[in-house]
Amino acid sequence: MSAVASPCIGYCKLNDDRVCAGCFRHVDEIAGWQEKPDTEKQTIIERCAERKQGFTQ
Known part of the structure; x- marks a missing residue:
């Protein structure tokens, strides 16, 4: 089993950049x-955190 869990929260909606909201x-x-x-x-998780910080609604 993987030590790095999926960050999926079950809200799957891609924006125009094909990034999940x-x-x-x-x-x-x-x-x-x-x-x-x-x-x-782990690298992907770090990129996700960066994207989340830059996210505006």
Whole structure:
């Protein structure tokens, strides 16, 4: 089992940039999540946090 959990919160809606409004992952980061190595998952989690900080509604 992976040590890095999916950031999915069950609110899946992609914006025009193809970024999920729930977890802030790009569609390319969502695809194949389970097969990605933990180091890549951690990098994606960090990118999501950056996107979330820059998010405005």
